[in-house]
Amino acid sequence: xxxxxxxxxxxxxxxxVGLPTxxxxxAADRPAKTQKTDKKSKKPVKPAAPAAAPAPAAAPAAAAPAAAAxxxxxxxxxxxGAAAAGAAGAVAAGALAAPADTAEKAALDKAIAxxxxxxxxxxxxxxxxxDTAKMIKQAEEAGAAGxxxxxxxxxxxAQKQGELGYExxxxxxxxxxxxxxxxx
Amino acid sequence: xxxxxxxxxxxGLALGAAGALQATPQEDQAxxxxxxxxxxxNVPKDDFINGAYALDPVGRENWEAIEEFPPYxxxxxxxxxxxxxxxxxxxxxxxxxxxxxxxxxxxxxWDKEKGMVxxxxxxxxxxxxxxxxxxxxxxxxxxxxxxxYIALESRGQVRNVEIPEDDPRALAAYEKGREFYFxxxxxxxFSCVTCHGANSGNQLRSEILSPAFGHTxxxxxxxxxxxxxxxxxxxxxxxxxxxxxxxxxxxxxxYRNLEFFMTFxxxxxxxxxxxxxx
Numbered sequence: 001x002x003x004x005x006x007x008x009x010x011x012x013x014x015x016x017v018g019l020p021t022x023x024x025x026x027a028a029d030r031p032a033k034t035q036k037t038d039k040k041s042k043k044p045v046k047p048a049a050p051a052a053a054p055a056p057a058a059a060p061a062a063a064a065p066a067a068a069a070x071x072x073x074x075x076x077x078x079x080x081g082a083a084a085a086g087a088a089g090a091v092a093a094g095a096l097a098a099p100a101d102t103a104e105k106a107a108l109d110k111a112i113a114x115x116x117x118x119x120x121x122x123x124x125x126x127x128x129x130x131d132t133a134k135m136i137k138q139a140e141e142a143g144a145a146g147x148x149x150x151x152x153x154x155x156x157x158a159q160k161q162g163e164l165g166y167e168x169x170x171x172x173x174x175x176x177x178x179x180x181x182x183x184x
Numbered sequence: 185x186x187x188x189x190x191x192x193x194x195x196g197l198a199l200g201a202a203g204a205l206q207a208t209p210q211e212d213q214a215x216x217x218x219x220x221x222x223x224x225x226n227v228p229k230d231d232f233i234n235g236a237y238a239l240d241p242v243g244r245e246n247w248e249a250i251e252e253f254p255p256y257x258x259x260x261x262x263x264x265x266x267x268x269x270x271x272x273x274x275x276x277x278x279x280x281x282x283x284x285x286x287x288x289x290x291x292x293x294w295d296k297e298k299g300m301v302x303x304x305x306x307x308x309x310x311x312x313x314x315x316x317x318x319x320x321x322x323x324x325x326x327x328x329x330x331x332x333y334i335a336l337e338s339r340g341q342v343r344n345v346e347i348p349e350d351d352p353r354a355l356a357a358y359e360k361g362r363e364f365y366f367x368x369x370x371x372x373x374f375s376c377v378t379c380h381g382a383n384s385g386n387q388l389r390s391e392i393l394s395p396a397f398g399h400t401x402x403x404x405x406x407x408x409x410x411x412x413x414x415x416x417x418x419x420x421x422x423x424x425x426x427x428x429x430x431x432x433x434x435x436x437x438x439y440r441n442l443e444f445f446m447t448f449x450x451x452x453x454x455x456x457x458x459x460x461x462x
Contacts, residue, residue: 175366
């Protein structure tokens, strides 16, 4: 009887301590989960508009302390600092996301240009492969839809195909009758 | 002085060795034909025109049954109609080809004036344009039908492709065609001979790979896969794409030279187009 009471008490105490901790952990983990869901749905995550969008829960973590430090300190300093941190976070989220978007696009544009150059080089020696141009087109389409990761993957594969096609054609120059035919 | 002499001798030896290594087209032809004749000793030489059906008795039986009511019959009728129908100016194909329509054995040939290999479809299109008509797509549709009629009228003719010795460009075109044939290409890294040389007669999924010898005699072909008649260059395109290489243009330089090489290898075989294949 005593053991049962003791165990029930221990369980209740564990739950009281553990549940809030779990909730906090889940709250902290939520943005990551949301991102995963977005990835699955294959819809590109558009960056929030700089001023209008609410601050994401985890995004402005780095920028917020600096904003808080710059906020006026006075009787309501703590509150003002927190509000400023939130607002600065929202601005920072937009400001950070936009250059990142541009940078990704620029990287993809370069990857596509490299792939196109590799394809043309292979074509110059009649070594182009069947799907290379198609992959470059798909990379461009992915980029236009904002799926830069997919675009990069396709452009990178297309570039590799172009390089391999060129190498293959150069290696095969002067191909002639195989030995097994000559030996007959 | 001694050094100069040694260099001259080395260059001479190198050139001599290169010349000795480079077989003539006639030697190539003998090598090519002998390989297949020895590989398939039970196949009479002229039977190579029937492709895989020369090797597979069951397939041949089915094919012969199909040939009783050939699927290319409509194409031949349409082609015959085209041949006899006057152009807008009142002239016909017969005005361009007075010896026609049985003219398939003359193609492809080396055109010294143009400095290139000329195919039958090119000359048919040239005839059309000379008479104010638009050229046709070379490997499908009405052109393939016109070719089917010409092929039927040319059955039994023996084609002997010539490589004029007085024009080195002709030999160069032949050599380009030969190189194309043996060049591995595409993501699968296959050449034409990968399937139709050492692997001819072997089974690829449900199909028996046909020997290269005789490949050019029976075109155009009604392929069940296409559901219509098509030309040799269409098949070239299909083969290139199957190995995941980018195909070339029908009647473009690559396929013209390839056809030149392949028909030279098949010299001496009778024509038996149009054909029916899976």
